[in-house]
Amino acid sequence: MSSEAQEGQTSNKITCTDVTCPVCGLTCDDIEVEVDDVSVVTRNACIMGDAKFKELRSSHRITAPLINGKEAPWSDAIDKAAEIFVNAKRPFFFIGSETATEAMSVGIEIAEMLGGLVDGNATICHGPTVMAIQDVGQVGCTLGETRNRADLDIYWGANPEDSHPRHLSRHSVFQRGFFTGQGRFGRQIMVVDPRRSTTAEHADLHLQLKPGTDFEVLNALMTILNGFEPHESFTEVTGISREDIYKAADMIKDARFGVIWVGLGIASTRGKHYNASMAMRLTQLGNKYGKFVILANRGHCNVAGFNEVLAWQCGFPYAVDFSTGEPRYQPGEYSTVDVLRRGEADALFCMCADLGAHLPKRAVERMCEIPVVSIETAEGPQAFISDVVLPGVLDGMECEGTFYRMDNVPCYARSFIDPPFDFTKSNEDTLIQLRDAIKRKLAARGKTTETVEGAAETGSKATTLSEEEYVQRLDTLLSQPQS
Amino acid sequence: MEIILNTGGTAFQGACVKGGRKFTDEYTQEAAYCDINPEDFVALGKPWLVKITNEYGDSVVLQAKKTDRQQKGEIFIPRGPWANIVVTTYTESTGSPAYKNRKVEIEEGSGPVLGPVTLMKKYYSKRTNRTGRTPAEGGA
Ligand code: SF4
Numbered sequence: 001m002s003s004e005a006q007e008g009q010t011s012n013k014i015t016c017t018d019v020t021c022p023v024c025g026l027t028c029d030d031i032e033v034e035v036d037d038v039s040v041v042t043r044n045a046c047i048m049g050d051a052k053f054k055e056l057r058s059s060h061r062i063t064a065p066l067i068n069g070k071e072a073p074w075s076d077a078i079d080k081a082a083e084i085f086v087n088a089k090r091p092f093f094f095i096g097s098e099t100a101t102e103a104m105s106v107g108i109e110i111a112e113m114l115g116g117l118v119d120g121n122a123t124i125c126h127g128p129t130v131m132a133i134q135d136v137g138q139v140g141c142t143l144g145e146t147r148n149r150a151d152l153d154i155y156w157g158a159n160p161e162d163s164h165p166r167h168l169s170r171h172s173v174f175q176r177g178f179f180t181g182q183g184r185f186g187r188q189i190m191v192v193d194p195r196r197s198t199t200a201e202h203a204d205l206h207l208q209l210k211p212g213t214d215f216e217v218l219n220a221l222m223t224i225l226n227g228f229e230p231h232e233s234f235t236e237v238t239g240i241s242r243e244d245i246y247k248a249a250d251m252i253k254d255a256r257f258g259v260i261w262v263g264l265g266i267a268s269t270r271g272k273h274y275n276a277s278m279a280m281r282l283t284q285l286g287n288k289y290g291k292f293v294i295l296a297n298r299g300h301c302n303v304a305g306f307n308e309v310l311a312w313q314c315g316f317p318y319a320v321d322f323s324t325g326e327p328r329y330q331p332g333e334y335s336t337v338d339v340l341r342r343g344e345a346d347a348l349f350c351m352c353a354d355l356g357a358h359l360p361k362r363a364v365e366r367m368c369e370i371p372v373v374s375i376e377t378a379e380g381p382q383a384f385i386s387d388v389v390l391p392g393v394l395d396g397m398e399c400e401g402t403f404y405r406m407d408n409v410p411c412y413a414r415s416f417i418d419p420p421f422d423f424t425k426s427n428e429d430t431l432i433q434l435r436d437a438i439k440r441k442l443a444a445r446g447k448t449t450e451t452v453e454g455a456a457e458t459g460s461k462a463t464t465l466s467e468e469e470y471v472q473r474l475d476t477l478l479s480q481p482q483s
Numbered sequence: 484m485e486i487i488l489n490t491g492g493t494a495f496q497g498a499c500v501k502g503g504r505k506f507t508d509e510y511t512q513e514a515a516y517c518d519i520n521p522e523d524f525v526a527l528g529k530p531w532l533v534k535i536t537n538e539y540g541d542s543v544v545l546q547a548k549k550t551d552r553q554q555k556g557e558i559f560i561p562r563g564p565w566a567n568i569v570v571t572t573y574t575e576s577t578g579s580p581a582y583k584n585r586k587v588e589i590e591e592g593s594g595p596v597l598g599p600v601t602l603m604k605k606y607y608s609k610r611t612n613r614t615g616r617t618p619a620e621g622g623a
Pocket of ligand 1: 021022023024025026027028044045046047048049050164165166167
């Protein structure tokens, strides 16, 4: 990958090419960014990528640590955060995806050191798909192969036009690859989605199934491919005509290289990992006719990286509990939403993931009862419910790092600008500082049982926020012109 | 009226979140609405606002948007704090909550549609009355 950072016309203008976008799972590596003192201009980035790069020069960036909503010195914030976790009986570490694997690794290390729980964005995303990979196994490939070879793209419960805006143009439908020189005209597109999504508008065949019948439709396709008839109740159950399901089966049989792109449509609906397992079995069966692969459209940035790093460090992809001193894996028991719903965690660390906005209400309510420490770059629901906010560094822009693309290919992202503060160089650096502070506290206490005695106390101490002040500060922030 | 709720990301809502504009009116515009099939829309009395209530009794008021992208009997709310008021924590032992395909009640609503800061204050302002209970003490 060639790289180039040059001085532009004005002295403070930086132009950078081949920048890696740290926003969705596609990890596009062809972005051009021009930054000066006040503005950011991007080329090749989609609307979401562009918005993130504009964060480099935004008015709502959090640039100072906050304790209970008030600006505080960095050392106090780290100390307070360390105190919270040293005092907790069941600390929970949520390692979000908008950061590099190097930082994730340290987060997992802290969780292990404290005997806490650790989970990442996969838990509210493609967790069920990951479970299916464990159950059935995945026939996969890289995005390079899909763009150069695939002549059938099946989007199952996926709407990349919204979730991965450059998916269709870079890696599938419109891309003119080595064996796919005709672009859209050389590819067949099938969309399986209860909504007529924007992606469905490009489809040769849209199976508009009833919600929650993915399993039945997948099953019917396998039945046809195995030479049998689907059950007579098929149309009534799924809402799909027999004509359409046979057409879909024919498309699979005719393909030379078919890809099933699975989205959250199968992972977030009833049946979850069973749906995903079935999709993987269908993929295996498709290989009787041509080459067939399945890829998960992983949405959040480095979410695949978390699974890789956790699996590498302790053998499991997500939802891990270290409380017995060894890693135990059990989605539904040690996963974020379940732990919070049961009111188990008594302190939460949330790194680069706006859990306040993205978890169901009953889970967020628990977060309002316990001390919460977050790494955040902007004001928002997560910062609102956090007791300590540590300013986030924009990985891939202000510090280098590794991101796993949605096909599990690690991509290295360079930095091209410095963070707007000097107390930390990267989120990894922040976590190392936090880890060391925790270690010092544990050592000072001789790491005896008394270390956990004050857990409840800390919880109530952390609540002494004047809400008025916090909201006032927010109002001031919001009244400033937004970039 | 009973209806099936699906939630999910949109590029515009995504741009708002990634751009850190989570406490702006733009976020309300991009995430606090509900897509409704034209037939259901008429059946609801062509409402400006709708109130969605889930099985726990939690409810949220949203802008009603008529669209033929939805099938009859289903609604769509973009991912975000509004949708998550009515998303349930039922994970079928996978960790992934019921973001899609869950029955909810829909009816004509009376405003206002809360902005993100007001929404957080209304539903999650427990900062001043936190209990700080640990699980052993029955915290939940
Ligand atoms: S498609 Fe994804 S990786 Fe590519 S520019 Fe857009 S947000 Fe960034």
